[in-house]
Amino acid sequence: SRVDELNQLLRADAELTADPYRFRVLSLENGVASVSSPRSAQLSAVQGLRAMYPRLRDAGVQSDAMMAAQERLGQGQSRAAQLVSGQADVKRVRWVLDQRWLAEHGIHVQ
Numbered sequence: 001s002r003v004d005e006l007n008q009l010l011r012a013d014a015e016l017t018a019d020p021y022r023f024r025v026l027s028l029e030n031g032v033a034s035v036s037s038p039r040s041a042q043l044s045a046v047q048g049l050r051a052m053y054p055r056l057r058d059a060g061v062q063s064d065a066m067m068a069a070q071e072r073l074g075q076g077q078s079r080a081a082q083l084v085s086g087q088a089d090v091k092r093v094r095w096v097l098d099q100r101w102l103a104e105h106g107i108h109v110q
Helices: 002-011 046-053 062-083 097-103
Strands: 025-029 032-037 092-097
Touching: 002 025, 002 062, 032 062, 046 062, 046 097, 092 097
Parallel strands: 032 092
Antiparallel strands: 025 032
């Protein structure tokens, strides 16, 4: 299916596969690609980053390591959006909090 093709595109990108979180296209409807993300307004980015990078569990929110990880996640999310939205049949990307991935890492979102 087209969603599988878009996910193959994401999996083939070396920049994205270098990170512990794998962005995934969940659906494509009327030109809107729903893509998973470990961050959203529902959840502090810090919580997701601590799951992605266990070495950050004790890092302060303003620490250099945490800030660098936030920057890296933002770059990855931008890269995923760029790849997906660059496809002719995709008009925009809608981010969806990946509650399943978070739950697998001990973070439960209400």
